[in-house]
Amino acid sequence: MRGVSSSLIGLICAGILAAQTEVTGDQCRGGWLTAIQSESISLKFNDKVTIMPIAHGAEIWRRGADLDSIHQLVIGDQIYLKCTRAGDGGPVMATVVAAVEPDDGVRLVPQHITEVSACLGRLIAITDNTLSVKNDKNGCVIHTNAQTTFWRGETYHDARAFKLGDEVSAGVTVSYPGRVLTAKHVEANVAKVEGTVVLAQSDRIVVKDFGSRERVTVLRDAGMRIEQGAGWPGKGAEVMVTGLDLGHNTIRASRIWVEK
Numbered sequence: 001m002r003g004v005s006s007s008l009i010g011l012i013c014a015g016i017l018a019a020q021t022e023v024t025g026d027q028c029r030g031g032w033l034t035a036i037q038s039e040s041i042s043l044k045f046n047d048k049v050t051i052m053p054i055a056h057g058a059e060i061w062r063r064g065a066d067l068d069s070i071h072q073l074v075i076g077d078q079i080y081l082k083c084t085r086a087g088d089g090g091p092v093m094a095t096v097v098a099a100v101e102p103d104d105g106v107r108l109v110p111q112h113i114t115e116v117s118a119c120l121g122r123l124i125a126i127t128d129n130t131l132s133v134k135n136d137k138n139g140c141v142i143h144t145n146a147q148t149t150f151w152r153g154e155t156y157h158d159a160r161a162f163k164l165g166d167e168v169s170a171g172v173t174v175s176y177p178g179r180v181l182t183a184k185h186v187e188a189n190v191a192k193v194e195g196t197v198v199l200a201q202s203d204r205i206v207v208k209d210f211g212s213r214e215r216v217t218v219l220r221d222a223g224m225r226i227e228q229g230a231g232w233p234g235k236g237a238e239v240m241v242t243g244l245d246l247g248h249n250t251i252r253a254s255r256i257w258v259e260k
Helices: 006-019
Strands: 020-023 031-036 040-045 048-062 065-067 078-086 092-100 105-107 114-126 130-134 140-143 149-151 167-175 180-183 185-188 190-200 204-209 215-219 225-228 238-247 250-258
Touching: 048 078, 092 105, 114 140, 114 180, 130 167, 140 167, 190 215, 204 238, 215 238
Parallel strands: 048 092, 140 180, 149 185, 215 250, 225 250
Antiparallel strands: 020 078, 031 040, 031 078, 040 048, 048 065, 078 092, 105 114, 114 130, 114 167, 130 140, 167 180, 167 185, 190 204, 190 238, 204 215, 238 250
């Protein structure tokens, strides 16, 4: 029997792939793992339990490790899914199943799954490659490296501008073992105000915040970017400003949006 040509194999594979349609939204919703069956898992979300069939050869991942079987998952795990449907009327099946720690998220890139989280609170210690943070929970340690950037009114490439007591926040990737939190970017003392300008001068504006109704002084900064609008706003303009919190309801602006 003759071998199948490479071009024909390509057409066959293309047809198989075309028959698989990725499914998102309510038909591929994750949740808390409540039961494991032979070829499916039960997930609870908003008091509703659904049963999700698992595709043959699906990628099963749990907290940094690839698993051989869904039976290695643990009841109570927080589960995220990537799903496909075979053809127009075929069943929805999970092709990627990822279990992360409670309240974490995940980047569901097949074969390159990454657990993500956030670390924020008051800065209590600084070393060459870590920032220790205290918050209402157990606190956290942010690991940094040569690629990490740091913002405190402007961008730095090390933590030299940070001070103990700063309020810091970072999106982090989670690696195992040990649940190591690593950040690409860390911010300190970020403030935001959105409201109406009630006083305008060349070097500052006073904004009445829509939410709190408090008046916030916004200082103009040489490195500030006007993201929207023709220029520095005048009285009566509606603005959104982000920048460095200087305390006493004062912000040094880094970015500003002016309503047209």
